[in-house]
Amino acid sequence: MRRAARRRRRQGRQLRAAGGRRGRKGPRRPGLRRGARRDRRGAPRARRGRRGRPVARGCGAGGGGPRPAGRRRAARARLLELRHVRGLRRPRPRLPGGDRGPRVTGAGTVPRPAPQAPVFRGPLAGQRPRVVGRLRGDPWLVAAVATLLGLGIVMVFNVSYFYGRERLGDSLYFFRRHLLAVALGTAACVVASRLSSETYRRAAYPLLGASVLALVLVLVPGIGLVRGGARRWLHLGPLSLQPSEAAKVALVLYLARSLSKKGERVHDFVVGVVPHCLVVGFVAGLLLLEPDFGTAALAAALLFLMLFAGGVRARHLAVPVIAALPLVVYEATGAGYRVKRLLAFVNPWHDPRGIGFQLMQSFIAFGSGRLWGVGLGESRQKMFYLPEAHTDFIFSVIGEELGLAGALVVLGLFGVIAARGLRTALRHPDPFASLAAFGVTVSLVLQALVNAGVVLGCLPTKGLALPFLSYGGSAMIAALAQVGVLLALVREAG
Numbered sequence: 054m055r056r057a058a059r060r061r062r063r064q065g066r067q068l069r070a071a072g073g074r075r076g077r078k079g080p081r082r083p084g085l086r087r088g089a090r091r092d093r094r095g096a097p098r099a100r101r102g103r104r105g106r107p108v109a110r111g112c113g114a115g116g117g118g119p120r121p122a123g124r125r126r127a128a129r130a131r132l133l134e135l136r137h138v139r140g141l142r143r144p145r146p147r148l149p150g151g152d153r154g155p156r157v158t159g160a161g162t163v164p165r166p167a168p169q170a171p172v173f174r175g176p177l178a179g180q181r182p183r184v185v186g187r188l189r190g191d192p193w194l195v196a197a198v199a200t201l202l203g204l205g206i207v208m209v210f211n212v213s214y215f216y217g218r219e220r221l222g223d224s225l226y227f228f229r230r231h232l233l234a235v236a237l238g239t240a241a242c243v244v245a246s247r248l249s250s251e252t253y254r255r256a257a258y259p260l261l262g263a264s265v266l267a268l269v270l271v272l273v274p275g276i277g278l279v280r281g282g283a284r285r286w287l288h289l290g291p292l293s294l295q296p297s298e299a300a301k302v303a304l305v306l307y308l309a310r311s312l313s314k315k316g317e318r319v320h321d322f323v324v325g326v327v328p329h330c331l332v333v334g335f336v337a338g339l340l341l342l343e344p345d346f347g348t349a350a351l352a353a354a355l356l357f358l359m360l361f362a363g364g365v366r367a368r369h370l371a372v373p374v375i376a377a378l379p380l381v382v383y384e385a386t387g388a389g390y391r392v393k394r395l396l397a398f399v400n401p402w403h404d405p406r407g408i409g410f411q412l413m414q415s416f417i418a419f420g421s422g423r424l425w426g427v428g429l430g431e432s433r434q435k436m437f438y439l440p441e442a443h444t445d446f447i448f449s450v451i452g453e454e455l456g457l458a459g460a461l462v463v464l465g466l467f468g469v470i471a472a473r474g475l476r477t478a479l480r481h482p483d484p485f486a487s488l489a490a491f492g493v494t495v496s497l498v499l500q501a502l503v504n505a506g507v508v509l510g511c512l513p514t515k516g517l518a519l520p521f522l523s524y525g526g527s528a529m530i531a532a533l534a535q536v537g538v539l540l541a542l543v544r545e546a547g
Contacts, residue, residue, distance in 0.1 A: 190246075191477075191543040197469040198536050201521035202235060204451075204463070209524050212435045212450050213443040227443060227524055234526035238533030245537025250486040250545055253538065257306035261332075264303040267296035268339040285343045286527075297340055297348045298531035302538070304333060304352055305359070305492035312363035313484035319360075322369045329356060330373045346384060346391070347515035351503070353377065355496060362478075362491050398513040414439040415446055415508050418453040419460075426456030443524045445516060448508045463522070464505065471498045474539055481546040490542045493535045 213227035271277035271284055278286040278293060286293040308329060312319060319325030333356040340349040360370060385391055393408040401409035401416075418434040421427060432453045435442045442450055452460045474494025481487045497520050504519040506512035518525045520532040 190540055191473050193469055194473040194536070194540065194543065197466045197473075198521060198533075201463070201466050205447075205522035206231065206235065207429070208447055208451060208522060209443055211430050211454075212432075212447060213524065215436060216443060219437070230526065231524050231529075234529040235533075237526075238530040241530055242533040242537035242540070245534050246540040246544070248541055250481075250483055250489070250542060253306055253489060253541075254310055254485050257303075257310040260299075261303040261307045264296060264300040265336065265339070268300060268336070271296055272339070272342055283343050283345065285345055292526060295525075295527035297343070297345055298527040300336055300340070301348070301352065301355070301496055302493075302531060302535055304336060304355060305496055305535075306489060307332065308356065308359045308363070309485050309488035309492055312359065312488055316484075319364045320366060322366075322372070325363075325365045326360065326369050326373060329360060341384060344388070345516070347503070347517045350515070351496075351500060351517065354499060355492060358495050358499075359488060359492050363488060394514045398510070401510065411440050411446070412510055412514065415449040416510065418449040419457075419509070422453040422456040422459075424456050425458055426452075426454045429454050444518060445504065445523065446508055447523050448505055448519055451522075452508075464501075467498055467501045470494065473543070474498075477539065477543045477546050481542055483545075486542045486545060490539060490546075493539050497532060497535055 209231045210225075210228045213231075214224050217226040217228075218224040267287065271287060276287065277284040278288050280286065285295050285297060287296060311329060312325075315324055333352055337349040337352050340346075340352065357370060357374070361367075385395065396403065397409040397412055401412040403409060405413050414434055418432070418439060421433070427433075432450050434453055435450050439446055439449055448460070448463070451463060455462075471494055474490055474497075478487045478491040478494065481490060500517055501520055503512060503515060504517050504523075507514050507517070518528040520528070
């Protein structure tokens with residue numbers, strides 16, 4: 054290698070002078086430079102050793118000697134050469150979701166393929182699914198629910214203190230049970246938030262079957278507890294559970310799984326409408342036998358809204374609505390107390406000391422509160438004037454003590470829950486999870502709106518509690534469990 058380097062002509066300190074042109078015999082071809090054919094050839098390749106290492110040029114010790122004859126002949130097929138094959142590295146973890154631009158390759162700019170749309174074609178379809186990023190929660194949703202829970206604890210203690218002392222001889226009876234329900238509901242929320250959407254997908258049908266079985270057991274004499282003329286509770290040790298609250302969660306998961314599984318077939322009336330109406334109608338029939346007309350009406354509303362969100366045609370939705378009208382009229386007018394409630398809703402001043410007494414006292418509570426309220430703990434209507442002040446009509450006491458401003462804050466917090474839940478439904482790439490988030494959100498917010506409408510005289514009186522605020526163990530546990538489901542879907546949506 055050194056001898057080859059010595060024979061090489063060096064450049065020197067100055068540039069070499071241009072060489073003269075050699076004479077050429079024969080006709081001269083214009084435009085043909087010396088060595089013009091040489092530039093048509095490819096660049097010579099460097100020789101490599103057995104392991105792919107470059108071999109030094111020349112004939113010295115490092116050059117490997119002169120090349121053997123016949124090196125330029127055609128390559129032979131089926132020539133195997135044993136050598137080391139480098140293994141490929143494992144792929145790196147996926148980056149957080151976001152808008153990705155075009156992919157640049159050697160051939161040019163290639164646009165990335167668009168993500169697949171959800172299977173169903175409803176109002177929730179057509180949104181661009183985001184790539185699932187790192188797991189995270191929703192601080193706005195957690196803050197709204199925590200604020201409502203804190204206000205509910207204060208209001209239950211405030212409203213039930215004198216009621217428990219006069220009726221049960223224990224001022225803290227309802228408060229202690231409410232704290233126990235909040236603790237159990239919080240534990241259910243934490244557990245539910247740790248599960249995946251696939252777990253809820255698999256548990257949808259078993260949970261519906263268990264809920265139907267519990268609703269049947271409630272109707273069995275000796276098993277179901279009768280309170281206030283209604284058989285709605287199961288006695289389990291120190292707790293009394295209401296299966297209708299678990300049935301609402303089961304219906305949401307069932308409808309979400311069934312609609313997402315059917316996909317485009319929901320446009321068919323026989324496939325997309327009939328089976329869901331039969332299942333929900335059977336559950337609603339069990340609820341009406343308790344009787345629990347409010348929860349049955351809520352289940353029907355959930356069915357209508359989730360079918361609409363799942364992509365069922367509007368003209369198909371009109372058929373079950375029209376078919377259910379005679380049944381609704383019969384149930385509303387079949388019982389005497391329901392007729393009285395309708396009359397009190399139409400004209401509560403007709404019998405202010407009878408059937409219209411509760412609604413009149415609710416109006417007085419809101420009127421006394423005005424804009425800023427009479428002050429926390431200063432309510433007069435809770436002193437045995439307003440019936441069921443710590444359960445269904447706790448929103449009236451909030452309006453009296455905290456005024457219109459406090460009532461609007463409560464409704465605004467439910468608005469935050471609605472906004473965050475619908476945001477999750479639109480962002481989640483899985484059709485089942487998207488419909489489940491929509492159903493859970495509608496279940497919570499619709500129940501709150503119905504309760505506020507009843508208290509304000511906008512709807513007939515129903516036995517629906519205000520989520521996170523009213524006293525009631527089963528309702529509290531079910532509401533917080535639904536929040537846990539929503540948080541689990543929020544973490545997956547990113």
